[in-house]
Amino acid sequence: MKRFISITAILLLLALVCVGVVGFNLFRDSAIKQYFATMKPPATTVSTVVVKPSDWTPGVEAIGTVRAVRGVDLTVETSGIVKDILFHANQKVPVDSVLLQLDDAVERADLAAAKAQSVSDETALERAVELQRRGVGTAPTLDTAQAAASASAAQVNKLQAVLDQKQLTAPFAGTVGIPKIDLGQYLSPGNAVVTLQDLDTMRVDFTVPEQQLPLLKIGQTVRLGIGGSGGGGDMPFAGAIRGIDPKIDASSRLVSVRGEVANPDGKLTPGQFVQVRVELPQEKNILSLPQTALTSSLYGDFVFVVVPAKPAEAGAAPPAKADDQKPAADKPADDAAKPQAEAAKPAAADAGKPAADEEKPALVLSQVFVKPGRRNDGMVEIVEGIKAGDEVVTAGQNRLFNGMSVAVDNTIDPSKSANQQAQQ
Numbered sequence: 001m002k003r004f005i006s007i008t009a010i011l012l013l014l015a016l017v018c019v020g021v022v023g024f025n026l027f028r029d030s031a032i033k034q035y036f037a038t039m040k041p042p043a044t045t046v047s048t049v050v051v052k053p054s055d056w057t058p059g060v061e062a063i064g065t066v067r068a069v070r071g072v073d074l075t076v077e078t079s080g081i082v083k084d085i086l087f088h089a090n091q092k093v094p095v096d097s098v099l100l101q102l103d104d105a106v107e108r109a110d111l112a113a114a115k116a117q118s119v120s121d122e123t124a125l126e127r128a129v130e131l132q133r134r135g136v137g138t139a140p141t142l143d144t145a146q147a148a149a150s151a152s153a154a155q156v157n158k159l160q161a162v163l164d165q166k167q168l169t170a171p172f173a174g175t176v177g178i179p180k181i182d183l184g185q186y187l188s189p190g191n192a193v194v195t196l197q198d199l200d201t202m203r204v205d206f207t208v209p210e211q212q213l214p215l216l217k218i219g220q221t222v223r224l225g226i227g228g229s230g231g232g233g234d235m236p237f238a239g240a241i242r243g244i245d246p247k248i249d250a251s252s253r254l255v256s257v258r259g260e261v262a263n264p265d266g267k268l269t270p271g272q273f274v275q276v277r278v279e280l281p282q283e284k285n286i287l288s289l290p291q292t293a294l295t296s297s298l299y300g301d302f303v304f305v306v307v308p309a310k311p312a313e314a315g316a317a318p319p320a321k322a323d324d325q326k327p328a329a330d331k332p333a334d335d336a337a338k339p340q341a342e343a344a345k346p347a348a349a350d351a352g353k354p355a356a357d358e359e360k361p362a363l364v365l366s367q368v369f370v371k372p373g374r375r376n377d378g379m380v381e382i383v384e385g386i387k388a389g390d391e392v393v394t395a396g397q398n399r400l401f402n403g404m405s406v407a408v409d410n411t412i413d414p415s416k417s418a419n420q421q422a423q424q
Contacts, residue, residue, distance in 0.1 A: 056286035064206030100168035118152035309362035
């Protein structure tokens with residue numbers, strides 16, 4: 001009997017231990033689950049911008065090629081051997097300056113002989129005129145002398161022109177390039193010698209779709225940006241439209257446009273690739289956002305708007321005390337009869353409390369699908385979806401989701417690089 005009682009007690013003890021272990025595990029799992037269910041993740045820091053109506057300068061953007069208003073590859077008109085090169089690379093030369101001299105010894109000798117013959121013929125003509133005046137000369141003799149003198153003068157002019165062709169001169173003032181010839185080289189007509197470019201004023205040729213042709217007019221402002229400066233961001237060169245082709249290319253449906261831009265610093269180079277923007281009349285009260293605020297997906301374009309959290313999201317308010325829920329008549333009379341001195345405490349005491357005691361309202365994200373429009377200078381026009389006064393997230397959208405708790409920190413400007421912000 002004693003043995004049976006001992007065994008029973010041991011079994012009961014083991015059962016109690018097992019029940020205790022299982023119960024503890026269940027309690028622990030339930031507590032952990034409840035803790036994580038009620039725990040709120042920390043707010044994610046984002047930067048925002050408040051939507052405001054602003055002025056918008058629309059434009060027509062294109063890709064163009066820069067050329068000099070006056071630019072030519074100089075060639076020789078006659079054959080000969082290079083005698084002297086009178087320029088060097090990147091030299092600025094005035095108009096009519098001699099750049100190249102070919103060997104002209106034969107032409108100079110021919111010209112000297114022609115001038116001597118011309119002088120002889122002029123003397124014979126003067127003698128024939130004098131004889132005709134005295135009445136001893138005949139008309140045929142005078143005519144022959146006049147013809148000979150005219151032929152000699154023409155021959156002199158011809159040889160002078162041939163001699164001039166032995167020199168290559170600058171047709172306008174500009175900058176010459178690298179010489180393409182050497183001393184002693186034999187040149188044939190049409191051989192390229194050097195390029196001459198007037199870099200003070202440049203022209204840009206570009207094409208636009210035929211749908212945008214009605215927007216363009218002669219004299220509209222054209223801005224150029226050097227390739228790699230950013231889509232329409234930094235466009236320091238300004239000019240105007242000087243020509244619009246009246247014919248649309250039937251194969252590409254594009255129309256050619258030409259603009260002129262001043263180039264006083266010589267930063268634009270002929271043949272250079274540039275980004276072109278034709279500025280159109282300014283529009284007012286346009287809602288726009290930084291392009292970093294817009295996110296594109298398979299379902300459409302959207303932005304994240306920061307809104308105050310609802311009470312259920314921000315956390316339920318603490319339950320009211322039972323005394324506060326009683327009617328005023330049921331409250332003790334002594335509570336109503338408190339001294340008026342305590343009820344009328346100076347408001348300055350409450351006003352002197354630090355503002356940190358007042359909790360700021362919790363902020364969450366609301367995903368809003370929008371309809372984007374035109375883009376310009378890092379900004380995008382929003383046609384539908386948002387209104388003035390909305391606070392929109394401008395950075396960090398890849399890790400955000402709808403209803404997420406956030407904290408706003410606008411000390412970081414995503415539109416500027418880290419180096420620029422460090423300098424500021």
